[in-house]
Amino acid sequence: MVEPNRGADVVVVGGGSSGCVVAARLSEDPERSVLLVESGPGYRAVHDRRVRDYRALPVGPGSDYAQVYGVELTPGVASTMVRGRVLGGSGAVNGVYFVRGTRADFDRWPQAWSYENVLPAFRALERDIDFGGPWHGSSGPIPVRRQRSDRLSEISEAFLDAALERGYPEEPDKNGAGGGGVGPVPLNIDGDVRLDTAMAYLLPAWNRPNLTVESDTDVVRILFSGSRVVGVEVETAGVRRIVHAGRVVLAAGPVETPVLLMHSGIGVADHLMDNGISVILDSPGVGSNFSDHPQVTLPYRPRESLRRDTTSPPIETVLNTADIEIRPYTAPPAVLVPRSGQQDQVLGIGLMVPEGRGDIRLRSADRGDRPRIEYRYAQSESDRRAMRQGQAIGLDLLHSPALSRLVVPLYEEVSDRCMLAHLETSYHLCGSCRMGGSDDASAVVDERGEVRGVEGLTIADTSVFPSVPSRGPHATAVMVAERISTFLTQSRR
Template sequence: MPAAEPVADVVVVGAGSGGCVVAARLSENPDRTVVLVEAGSDGARTGPIGTLPVGPGSPLVWRYPGELQPGRDVVIARGRTVGGSGAVNGGYFVRGTAADFERWPATWSYAAVLPYFRKLETDPFGDRRWHGDGGPMPIARTTDAALHSISAAFLDAAASAGFGYRADLNEPDATGAGPVPLNAHRGTRVSTAAAYLGPAADRANLRVRTGAVARRVVFEAGRAVGVEVDLAGERRVLRARTVVLCAGAVGTPQLLMHSGIGPAQQLSRLGLSVLVDRPGVGQGFEDHPEVTVGYRRAVPSPHARGRAILEVVLEADGIELRPYTASFGDIIPGVGDSVARIGVALMRPESRGEVVLRSADPADPPLVRYHYLRSAADQAAMRSGLELAQDLLSSSPFARLVEPVPTGAAVAGMLDNLGTSMHLSGSCRMGADDDPTAVVDDRCRVIGVEGLSVADTSVMPVLTSRGPHATAVMIAERVAAFLDA
């Protein structure tokens, strides 16, 4: 049997965007002991928003085998460091809209979640009804005067095409083109590790264990009593009264299945014991498929590490257009892609994916199947978005900056340039106890057991029509409040 360490009140698994929030908030009570375990290191809490340290050989990411479509394989990189993916991403911090939350349980209406969005941030911009002044996360936007020439041309082109300007994309009904809210300060990315965990570092009741790889949740009589981890070459059980999984939308279903919670048929086939048959674990996740439109710049523009990769976007009819300020080769070390690109993402796709265990070994990463663009509706929506991107690139605001893109080239390259936004969500979705597809209830407690909650994007019942990072932090704030009640 693995060695058992002394009891803590709470063990939080995963020091990513959710785990740092949960651990910091729960440890505000000096009478509660909290242990936060993270498989990676503590070396990337902040960094320039113009560089993504996720390329080949980076020690800061997990790598999972993925399948965008049958026969189209990719490798998915997710953060493996204190701060998680929020410590290595581009700083995009756009909230879900009010309409998004109409599709969530009534207890997660926009009115219910708005106080937590306000609580988490310090955003001096915009209408005070929507923004907070004293939260841990600083929110910034690139000013008009500081915009990259591509970003400025994109806004002009969108306006010429009839799309309205939106100065604050974090308002509840925000559509149109405007500056991206960023979790950044003076060109430096601010993860929840920096914003939440840093100020809590000296608390005697909070302990952060890095290099601790979680294998499974340990149960006794149907209650979570700890987590089995590999730490410093030894297998141990970190015992606790409550366990909170914040391992992300791939890692959390993987842990649940190895703990005996998941589709019984899949677990039994691999020789894993079944504690609770929950068919929804790992099933039906959503992500935003993205196809990029490549073009050549007529005017060279050196990349600046402190410049946001994405300064502005256009939100329109379920499509998000992303004019990147640099090539992927400029922003991701080790990636040899020097092509300038505009991304076209479906923000309300019909396609649903699955996270599937490949073996009974917890060290074996699961397979992530996306099933992108399976439906005719998704294909038609993507073609429409690609045509719009090509029209904008061909408009007069871009005339002196880019070389003409051949007519039809964007749509013709749809499948060749298909990728993912890496916004995977909903792999352990929230719902009613009697809903077989639900994994957690509306307080994010795992259905069928006691003492186990989830606080990451895996619980989203419906993926937001914006990138999920801001919503993930909100979820963690709210789950911490549930656990503190």
Template sequence: MAAPDPVADVIVVGGGSSGCVVASRLSANPDRTVLLIEAGVGSGGPGPLGLLPIGPGSDIVSRYPVELRPGRQATIARGRVLGGSGAVNGGYFIRGTPSDFASWPVAWSYSEVLPYFRKLETDLSGDRRWHGVDGPMPVTRIGRDRMHPVSAAFLEACATEGFGYSADLNDPNAEGAGPVPLNASAGRRISTASAYLEPILDRPNLLVRTGVVARRVEFDGVRAVGVEAEIAGVRRLLRARQVVLCGGAIGTAHLLMHSGIGSAQHLSDLGLPVIADRPGVGRDFGDHPEVTLEYRPHRGVPRDPHTAVLEAVLEADGIEIRPYTAPFSEIIPGADDTAARVGVALMRPDSRGQLTLRSSDPRDPPVVRYRYLASAADRAAMRAGLDLARGLLASAAFGRVAEVADGARSSIGTFENLGTSLHLSGTCRMGSESDHGAVVDERCRVIGVDAVTVADTSVMPAVTSRGPHATAVMIAERVSALIDGDTGPARGAPGSGGV
């Protein structure tokens, strides 16, 4: 008996920052049918930059218990909505640097990825050598004359301390302090759902379904034939000729392991079948540890929900200093942290984390251990960064709008305000087939199986020394182009099939 026809030629799993891009680009070929499935809800539209809808009452995030370092537990939130975490974040959209990509495979050097950074954006304020002017994502910056007083004072303090000013932190040679490039327009966050997906939802060869939870990729031997998904409590097999995973660094690694791709020993211990022994799945991921110092704004310093959470940063020797414009209780609905803070993040940390399965039930969240500040070098770098930040807060320039909180000095030694930047990357890193720790090849195809590709931050060989959102969109652009080069026209239109 012949196998049933596929629901679509390509199933894109995850409608986040990367998945919306892949669905848009691949469905531009009218002869290819594309189904995008997202576990969360539809796009909520552009939101104000100064409010992050990720608090305790939010229904558009997934929450994961994590261990930041031994004895330090936390809960992190990731977007569960079309647009993903890029629909709920602060709009930070700084690219990875040329030195970041020097550690990636040669096929992903800065010269190779620059055309895709340019393709994805409309940035009318940067040097045209480095920037695009007709891409889907608007990239803007807050001028110094329009910045929040805290941001303006921070930049003045950086200048007083001898740091150069960089008007464009997406310039390949940028360093020092400057305004943050934002995926925003008129004070409102623009996600890839808004920029890439919503304008093309009327394509007859594109089907977008929310509330669809992927449980595993299904295989015939080592060839993917579709995705087992749960829809309104009912499990169904959604057949496809190709599967593209865009679940993010946590979701993609979790799904691959439940699909039989990962450490054979780990999977076997949980009673899961092994399709491909790739012990690199979930291993040695990167992220940026952040410790905050408290400051007290003077009376009368304003706050507006359309003021970006972060308008300016300092990049200095692997440290990023972030002056947040308001307390988190005003930024995140339901948060109880009423202190205004400056964040200090290690952008090139030694620490590497590990993600493993908690059980054989795909509904159980994975075990996520960051192992932050495990090395003496990381601890020393963080202390130096905190000393630098405290000096900036104590400067006369910053003192015109705020003062250093009394406890700022003591927190330097204890790292008591340790948190994460939520930049988890590299759980399915790319490399050669002979590299036993690699999960995908240089075209982001999963090694050891056929017809499965990954297009999100999980493929990063190392976390970039800037926040990964812009790089995630670039990865999706480039992987979409690689898929176009690998496959010819497909057939048919996506059938409803109850999807």
């Protein structure tokens, strides 16, 4: 049964890292009614200590706040991938690493997103506790701080010493001029809580009469009249209804945004027809050519002398060198991800500018069927070489005087075989509905986030990134949501 609903000027689909920003910004205008629809749990979950506790990622088996997908990392290597499914989205369950994309990243984006254009938005969204000056903001919604050197866990401190001993440059501010090196990670933590966009943006706007938040509700389809968006169909506890809207802003994240478009008739035309879905718009970029950071783990055995740490953020320091990021996790996966069961503590080795591109495709027209997600990691010799180099750098650091007194690596081999045996994803999927300039025919959205070929439909999440930035995407997601909200506000004037 489908019941009609009174509707809103704007429906924002997905209350994740980006959607909370968009809903808060667009509802600043009291004349605009905004409805935010979120699949996962709402207000009460935002205050749940499992979400607020920044030391753990609440995405293990049985989590109330995660959606799990089966994926293929590379042919022959199956795995699982999670996304946050709660108000705050993946930002509510992530590792609180809050590092901006670099100037070199934005050189690969369309002109409207040049580094000069995005820097003011990065500054405006943050309240940096440690640094001021031309790179930083002091009054934005997201607090950013780094772990003080005298509070670093023993493993982070030894890692920092090891990288400096080996001659890597020090990078005290990873949200500064760039250039790489080893240094403390900017963290979106306030006092002792994780501060995601649900807390920083949505809660302060919660009581506005023109903002409604519906949680535990799925958007199942975008509705069109010809090529004009007229609303969405939503489902709450098995009951479907129609919500009319003048504009729909998709922020369902880089998996569900393309999936929702495909279920609504926008995507690769042949693929939609194969699944019995009527085509509204043939848009070959939907779900195509996404990128993410492969991670190879280097497990180690702690020596007796290594103090167990239960109070630190998951990553306090990283080394960025060439296109590799080395991450000394502060605790074993079993501690960082409750009920995950993996006991060996690891160095993570992320390939930050991968060549590999993946695809998301429907398995059927049934919304209950999870999509097929193929990453195609490690397919090019260049990606494999970079990951082997990363393994070699990681092993060299583990054998340094500073680290070898605390840990013993559990493998020594540097090879493709060993790399594939320890392959994971960083959960940084981006670019599944890429933006592009007017000369880029396969781009799904234009430089302002408007879906090409239809009217009244915007995408404002990590799916529009041209490619995954060379740092974790969370800070860049907030910046993109801020700027697309500004574009939407300007276009109404």
